[in-house]
Amino acid sequence: MLPENLAYALTQVLHNFGAVGVMGGAAFALLVPVAAPERVARLVAAGWVLQIASGAAFGGVGFYYYGRLPDLHAIAAGALAVKLVCAAGGLALTLALAARGPVWAATRRQEAWWAVTTLAAAALAAAAFLRWFA
Amino acid sequence: MPWSPKRLPLAFLLALALAPAAAGAAEAFVRITAPAEGAKLDSMDLAKLAYEVVPGPKGDHVHVYVDGKEVGILRRLKGSYTLETLTPGQRTLCVKVVNKGHVPIGVEQCVKVTVE
Numbered sequence: 001m002l003p004e005n006l007a008y009a010l011t012q013v014l015h016n017f018g019a020v021g022v023m024g025g026a027a028f029a030l031l032v033p034v035a036a037p038e039r040v041a042r043l044v045a046a047g048w049v050l051q052i053a054s055g056a057a058f059g060g061v062g063f064y065y066y067g068r069l070p071d072l073h074a075i076a077a078g079a080l081a082v083k084l085v086c087a088a089g090g091l092a093l094t095l096a097l098a099a100r101g102p103v104w105a106a107t108r109r110q111e112a113w114w115a116v117t118t119l120a121a122a123a124l125a126a127a128a129f130l131r132w133f134a
Numbered sequence: 135m136p137w138s139p140k141r142l143p144l145a146f147l148l149a150l151a152l153a154p155a156a157a158g159a160a161e162a163f164v165r166i167t168a169p170a171e172g173a174k175l176d177s178m179d180l181a182k183l184a185y186e187v188v189p190g191p192k193g194d195h196v197h198v199y200v201d202g203k204e205v206g207i208l209r210r211l212k213g214s215y216t217l218e219t220l221t222p223g224q225r226t227l228c229v230k231v232v233n234k235g236h237v238p239i240g241v242e243q244c245v246k247v248t249v250e
Contacts, residue, residue: 002192008234062237070236071197073204133207134236 007061015054019124021047022090026117030110037109041097044116048091051123055083072134079129086123090116162190164229164243168214171245177222181247184214185229192239193231199244201226220249 025044029037059069072080093116101109168184175181187196189211198206198215206215208229217227230242 004192004233058235062233062235066233066237066239068237071204071230071232071238072236073197073207076236 004061004065007064008058011054011057011061014050014057018047018050018054019120019127022051022120023117023124026090026094026113026120030113030117038098038101041094041101045091045094045098048087048094052087052091055087070134072130076130076134079126079133082126083123083130086119086126090119090123093119160188160190162193162231162239162241163188164196164231164241166227166229166243166245169227169245169247171247173245173247175220175247175249177220177249181217181220181249182214183217183227183229186212187229187231189231190239190241192233193241194234195232197230197232197236197238199226199228199230202228222249224248 022044025040025047028034029040029044034040062068062070093112097104097109097112097116101112104112165186166183167186169175169181183198185196185208187193187208189195196208197204198208198217200217200220205218208215224246225248226244226246228242228244230238232238
């Protein structure tokens, strides 16, 4: 087996766990009342960081082996842009929830978790287009 | 060394790494069978690009390019691809083998055609 495939597979493992963290964590915080939501926010923020780092690593693996980044079709490039916007927004919101969430009004917190859940869902949906239209 | 379930993931990765790369061992190549180099195409017709590919051990599928812009993804190793209407002028059509991460691995063929 090619080491390149192993590198892609391990990167995919991290990316998948990041996806579980952002989607599952956000949905959990939205639906289940928890005693310390800021801890969930930190977990989800870690998920976004993992998503961003492993996403960049996909490009890095190709660059390491072939000296160039992936070629993307216009649809895939659009999907990647959606993912990047979602990741940036999701990370910013969860960091804000972790730092300031406890002093926010309950409705504001709820709206923020709705936004994070929506961004996570949009990022996951865009990932499918990036995968199959690239 | 005593067996421990904690070693299972490591054993799995080791087995994968040592598995022989039997499939796809043939040498990679791309052959564009149509249009031919220097062919003249009618801008009013939908041009078909016919190709044959062996992706080799590092390749996975192929991308089609017109003047350096990716226009299609092909997962069949032999077939044809209908190009969108080409604007008049000299155009370069390329088929490149890419890996699973969509990175061109350096196996490709290009033909220059004139669209009238």
